[in-house]
Amino acid sequence: MSEGAGKAQEKRKVHAIKGVRDILPLETALWNRVEQTAHEVFATYGFGEIRLPILEHTHLFERTLGLESDVVSKEMYSILNREKEDHELWAWRDVASDWDVPVEDPNALDQFEDALERLLEGLDIKLSEDESFGGAVADSAVHALWEKLDELREARSKGVPPKDLETLIDTIRLKVACIREEELVLRPEATASVCRAYIEHGMHTLPGNVKLYYMGPMFRRERPQKGRYRQFYQIGAEVLSHTGDLKEDARVDAEVIEMLTTFFEKAGLEGTALYINSIGCKECRPKYVELLRTALTKVKDKLGPDSQRRIETNPLRVLDSKLESEQAIIEKLPRIAEHLCPDCLEEYTEVKKQLAMRGISYTQNFRLVRGLDYYMRTTFEITAPGLGSQNAVCGGGRYDGLVELLGGPPTKGIGFAIGTDRVILSLQEIRKLPVERALDVYVAWMGEKNYPAAMKIARRLREGGLAVELPPGEMKFGKALGLADKLGARYALIIGDDEVATKQFTVKRLEDGEQKKLGERELVAYLKAGEAP
Numbered sequence: 086m087s088e089g090a091g092k093a094q095e096k097r098k099v100h101a102i103k104g105v106r107d108i109l110p111l112e113t114a115l116w117n118r119v120e121q122t123a124h125e126v127f128a129t130y131g132f133g134e135i136r137l138p139i140l141e142h143t144h145l146f147e148r149t150l151g152l153e154s155d156v157v158s159k160e161m162y163s164i165l166n167r168e169k170e171d172h173e174l175w176a177w178r179d180v181a182s183d184w185d186v187p188v189e190d191p192n193a194l195d196q197f198e199d200a201l202e203r204l205l206e207g208l209d210i211k212l213s214e215d216e217s218f219g220g221a222v223a224d225s226a227v228h229a230l231w232e233k234l235d236e237l238r239e240a241r242s243k244g245v246p247p248k249d250l251e252t253l254i255d256t257i258r259l260k261v262a263c264i265r266e267e268e269l270v271l272r273p274e275a276t277a278s279v280c281r282a283y284i285e286h287g288m289h290t291l292p293g294n295v296k297l298y299y300m301g302p303m304f305r306r307e308r309p310q311k312g313r314y315r316q317f318y319q320i321g322a323e324v325l326s327h328t329g330d331l332k333e334d335a336r337v338d339a340e341v342i343e344m345l346t347t348f349f350e351k352a353g354l355e356g357t358a359l360y361i362n363s364i365g366c367k368e369c370r371p372k373y374v375e376l377l378r379t380a381l382t383k384v385k386d387k388l389g390p391d392s393q394r395r396i397e398t399n400p401l402r403v404l405d406s407k408l409e410s411e412q413a414i415i416e417k418l419p420r421i422a423e424h425l426c427p428d429c430l431e432e433y434t435e436v437k438k439q440l441a442m443r444g445i446s447y448t449q450n451f452r453l454v455r456g457l458d459y460y461m462r463t464t465f466e467i468t469a470p471g472l473g474s475q476n477a478v479c480g481g482g483r484y485d486g487l488v489e490l491l492g493g494p495p496t497k498g499i500g501f502a503i504g505t506d507r508v509i510l511s512l513q514e515i516r517k518l519p520v521e522r523a524l525d526v527y528v529a530w531m532g533e534k535n536y537p538a539a540m541k542i543a544r545r546l547r548e549g550g551l552a553v554e555l556p557p558g559e560m561k562f563g564k565a566l567g568l569a570d571k572l573g574a575r576y577a578l579i580i581g582d583d584e585v586a587t588k589q590f591t592v593k594r595l596e597d598g599e600q601k602k603l604g605e606r607e608l609v610a611y612l613k614a615g616e617a618p
């Protein structure tokens with residue numbers, strides 16, 4: 086390496102990847118407070134914490150969120166899970182998928198058949214050993230390929246023309262290329278994981294409704310901006326049940342929202358607003374979507390290119406549009422709440438009644454359709470001030486049928502996810518929270534021989550629950566007090582020859598400089614309460 090290049094490398098700093106960030110000590114104190122509030126509030130509503138893995142099979146989200154969703158089609162971080170012992174298997178896959186077979190060469194054809202056979206044998210073993218491998222796709226693909234291999238052998242024995250062999254081999258090659266190594270993803274959300282865990286642990290046999298909450302990081306490859314990150318954090322809760330009529334469902338919905346409002350209140354988040362909607366069910370939503378599509382087609386020329394495309398692909402998404410020129414048009418579109426089937430209408434009416442009964446104010450927002458496929462009936466969103474365009478701090482809704490979609494028993498579900506990053510941002514912006522320093526006592530010790538005494542006292546104070554800074558090196562009195570002040574300590578405890586000899590310690594309150602001499606026994610009580618006992 087040249088000297089110049091070496092220097093350049095020295096200078097290049099390491100940094101976190103785009104869209105992820107570090108959360109540093111003073112801020113983490115606030116995070117802990119918010120998370121602790123969730124633990125406490127959710128427990129009072131009978132929810133238990135579930136800790137979920139961050140890695141999941143890709144198909145979990147493909148099945149629940151839908152292949153068309155932004156999250157699945159564009160935003161997931163995936164990882165190939167190539168087990169070490171499968172190395173050979175995938176090498177055969179590479180041979181059978183990439184090889185340009187000279188069809189007139191029988192040796193080459195033998196080798197191709199051999200590679201394919203070894204691949205299929207390997208896959209058969211893998212499929213029988215690992216249920217989750219590849220899912221239905223790999224299963225049927227392997228079966229189809231065994232048939233194609235037989236077909237190829239038969240064609241060769243009959244001596245079909247090279248052109249036909251070529252076509253057959255091409256088909257095989259393409260099918261082989263579709264067999265992928267197992268793919269895992271960093272979870273983009275956790276509702277699907279909760280449902281998976283619910284099924285996997287047979288939680289439907291538990292008594293009563295199953296109420297779970299979780300917190301942790303989620304990953305989506307979105308365009309980062311204020312309040313939108315690629316690794317972000319959610320606090321979420323789900324209620325899964327297999328009994329109850331529409332009225333009971335509505336009560337569950339309202340109680341979940343009540344829990345949320347209590348959480349925001351206790352976390353000190355002010356100025357939140359709750360928006361609700363019903364997006365119908367598989368009976369009434371398709372009819373409404375058609376109605377919307379017809380209405381949108383009539384005004385197609387006035388819409389932007391994205392919305393024009395969505396008329397065909399997903400008309401509901403047009404309602405999400407933030408484009409200024411489309412707002413007046415959207416206001417005039419048919420609204421789903423006016424096209425609900427009798428059951429959905431009954432539940433929506435009941436949810437509103439239940440919210441009113443609980444004194445929770447809300448605004449109906451017909452544009453709240455949520456981006457994900459699995460929602461039905463009740464949907465809601467909570468916004469908070471100080472966040473600019475990314476002002477949603479919580480999204481949620483009902484998802485009856487999702488557990489069934491994943492192979493579980495018929496189950497109703499309702500849940501939400503709070504964006505923790507945004508809650509913190511809003512708390513910081515709106516309440517202008519002072520930077521909190523958590524240091525109670527700075528131990529200003531002087532004279533090397535007094536260090537053991539200082540260490541013992543620091544330990545005693547810490548046992549008493551106080552946050553104590555014991556500097557590792559001796560400092561001059563003035564400098565020590567200056568540092569205690571900069572660290573934001575409430576008190577400085579002075580330990581010098583006199584103090585150790587008399588066992589009377591000088592405590593200086595840094596706020597106003599007031600000093601006291603106290604014995605070791607009185608110290609903890611005084612430092613905790615701020616008063617001499």
Ligand code: AMP
Nearest residue numbers: 312313314317477478479480502503504
């Ligand atoms: P969703 O899972 O999309 O329903 O989102 C629920 C909540 O998570 C939103 O209301 C946001 O508060 C938060 N959220 C979603 N995506 C992000 C992101 N990329 N960065 C930060 N917060 C997010």
